[in-house]
Amino acid sequence: TRSTRPQRMLKAVQKNATKGSPESVISAIDYFCKHSEWAMNVGDEKGSILDSVVTEVNPSTVLELGTYCGYSTVRIARLLSPGTKFITLEFNPANVTVARQIIAHAGLQDKVTVVEGSSGDLIPQMKERFGITTFDFIFLDHWKDRYLPDIKLFEECGLLRKGSVLLADNVICPGAPEYLEYVRNSPRYENRYYPAHLEYTKVEDGLEKSVFLG
Numbered sequence: 001t002r003s004t005r006p007q008r009m010l011k012a013v014q015k016n017a018t019k020g021s022p023e024s025v026i027s028a029i030d031y032f033c034k035h036s037e038w039a040m041n042v043g044d045e046k047g048s049i050l051d052s053v054v055t056e057v058n059p060s061t062v063l064e065l066g067t068y069c070g071y072s073t074v075r076i077a078r079l080l081s082p083g084t085k086f087i088t089l090e091f092n093p094a095n096v097t098v099a100r101q102i103i104a105h106a107g108l109q110d111k112v113t114v115v116e117g118s119s120g121d122l123i124p125q126m127k128e129r130f131g132i133t134t135f136d137f138i139f140l141d142h143w144k145d146r147y148l149p150d151i152k153l154f155e156e157c158g159l160l161r162k163g164s165v166l167l168a169d170n171v172i173c174p175g176a177p178e179y180l181e182y183v184r185n186s187p188r189y190e191n192r193y194y195p196a197h198l199e200y201t202k203v204e205d206g207l208e209k210s211v212f213l214g
């Protein structure tokens, strides 16, 4: 039967990227998406903004919602200090399999734990299963209608501390209007919008950074 796009992306990484080089894995995926098949990775333009926010925060605990094939997972993991706890949640088991291989090709398998399941089920388990008290940095890039319920879940589970940074992809395209309205109207968040474009296109998109004020 026909392969899937994530499987074809993995093949392109294994063929074109140098083992142990996160930068070459990132480049190989971006090349694949620009010249072979578009895929919903955060991409190079928004990825550079992600890099700058991760570097600025220099987090000790990180959560990513929506591993997909592991592109942003590799972008984040390559920037983390030794000893940082990084967890990424992926709902689709086939994507978990591809992502783990792409992360391993980059040599970053010891930096991040890919957990299979839904954010709604797993976020309340973060403390007991992974010994997390609060997250310093959270990247939201999963189902757009889950951004709002999940930020509320972070608050309810006490997973945010004064200064925790949330960065949300696709707040324009496909869009997360309810999430944007929530963080921008809440006195508990300080927000900044980073204008950019939908990965590998000229379509308008952007990232919203929200700092929890406690």
Ligand SMILES: O=C(NC/C=C/[C@H]1O[C@@H](n2ccc(=O)cc2)[C@H](O)[C@@H]1O)c1cc([N+](=O)[O-])cc(O)c1O
Residues within 6 Å of the ligand: 040, 041, 042, 065, 066, 067, 068, 069, 089, 090, 091, 092, 095, 117, 118, 119, 120, 141, 142, 143, 144, 146, 169, 170, 173, 174, 198, 199
């Ligand atoms: O729809 C988008 N992203 C949804 C991502 C979903 C991913 O998150 C996982 N997940 C993990 C945990 C969960 O709880 C739920 C899902 C899913 O199994 C999937 O791997 C999207 C779409 C476009 N687009 O142009 O159309 C562009 C983008 O940058 C996007 O991110």
Ligand SMILES: [Mg+2]
Residues within 6 Å of the ligand: 040, 041, 042, 141, 169, 170
């Ligand atoms: Mg996205």
